[in-house]
Amino acid sequence: MMWKSIVYKEWLKIRWFLIGYTLLGILGIGYLFLTVKHGFAFSGGKNIWNSILFMGHQFFSPLKYVPLLGGLTIAIAQYFPETVNKRIKLTFHLPLRENKALLMMHAFGAVSLLLSFLVFFGMFTGFSLLYFPVQMVTDSIISIFPWFLAGFSAYFLVALIVLEPAWKFRLFYSLVGGFFLTIYLNSPVTGAYDPANSGLFVLTAFLSIALLFSAYRFRKGEM
């Protein structure tokens, strides 16, 4: 019963941000493929394909910071209210193991973000397959995959930073987190992230429990 209440509380916090972000993302991807359609109509399909295959044109590049923005938005919407008057303390007083309650909140946020990303990813893949063959779509997916991982990492890192009680350490985490995010966001040729994606996925998974560290420090009363 308790977990349902936690999920409901988290939903109340993030719902408008999640819905707003997802709608904006859908509109963004719609616009992206409108430009592709326009390009096909005005420049011709062969020239669009040629510019993507041999001239380094990346039609998906406007998406680069969209997942990152989502991770930041959901994390701030979910965790910033918890720091006002240290409300997170209330969660720690629930008749649940502290980490379990926290991980439940975190998993809810991450799954919400995942659903939003899946919508984008599905739309992107579906529309791409209308205009491009599998090889080109696969290379595009290899290129955008780290951007989505960056979205999750940003979500996990902001949770870590926001829950940290001491300002000095917030700054330290921000420094490490900010530089860490850059490894997802290099601007190489299409498909270049292929050898790195599995490693980046593991690193992102590592970060998923990062907030336990700052929450622990919070509970222990670090100032």
Add this chain to the structure above:
Amino acid sequence: MEKISRYLLVFIAILTLAIILPKLYWMAFEKPVRKPFILYSCINDDFMIHRISEKTWEDTQGKQYTREEYEQKLPMMFEKQLITSGSMPDSIKGIALDMRTISKAKSFFRLKASEIDAPVPGLYPLFESQSGRAKLDLPEDFFRITWRIDFIEAATNKVLEEKSQLFSAALFQNGFSFPAIKISGISTPRKSADEGYFIVDSKDQLFHLKMIKGNPYVKKIEVPEGLKFRHISCVDFKNKDFYAYLFSDKNVIYILTQDDYQLIKWPVEGFDASNCDLKIFGDLFNYTVVVEAEDHIKAIALNPDYQVVKTYTETWKLKEELTEGKIFALLFPAQVSMTSDNSKFIRFYFSLSEGFNWIFLNILLMAFHFLWLFRRKVKVKNHLTDLGIVAICGIFGFIAIHFFPNKFFD
């Protein structure tokens, strides 16, 4: 669980610092290597060296030349300048010179290691080789080779079944073993003529594929037993002597002659496709092959029969051997980079610092951390892992464990 989360964060911090700090260090202290521009002179049968940053021109004996003298030694390279200044010879080595002959024999080729280790497009335009038009047109469809060859029309994103079957059958009948492992051609319509593609199949056999009046032209090329190609670069030189430079997995350079498909091995040694850049200047009298490695440059002059006539090597210190490199190896035990000069792929490029001088700083930082713990009167046995992290990861570990402190775990 909290402890695990801390160690994971420390790991992420170490990785991040091992990427960022060395990058910042080299941005601040790295000095550029000014590689000389080397060409073989058909006038004095020696290499001419232009040191661009020093603005000097010399030969391999160190004899200095003025710019004008230097250009006169390289009439095949600076023919326009020599004609303008009226100092172009009428003939060299008994061969009468005219602009057309010079221009036709002239070729330039450049290959970087990062072009070899790079993602491939997977789809290629197959041009009509004998369209009868002065200019080539980009075709409406692109091909891929999987279990057969597919032609896909760009406008509709649909497979052209009839054309795909026609070309697949032609490849199959010539002994092609699907899929292709390498497809090389000149994919731009901005070339003098179309010569199609050179394709290595799954059995390392080499094929030439082009389209002539809508029909497939497939030629299986005889290559020595066991020869595997690492990279093929097609060329479009005016003399039409050869189709491509081919690079074997053992770093041997070959050329494939036009029309008669002779694979000729070039006697070039010292080229490693994984970390060298290659420049080849061809003219009426010689080919100058320049291999640029991280710590040396090697120039090899070949005669028109592709025999070595002279070589010249110049070395310099690696950045690791210079003062700034030694200080680097003192500060940082290793470095990680997501990019490499020798590849277009993003990877975790890990390189350990030269020598073990970084151990001193690691021990110093470990001792400092030990004293810091001692003064705080904490149980050192709860911090042994942290001390181990500093011992191995040095400055990266030290910063990481202080950014994510082990405060409440004792």
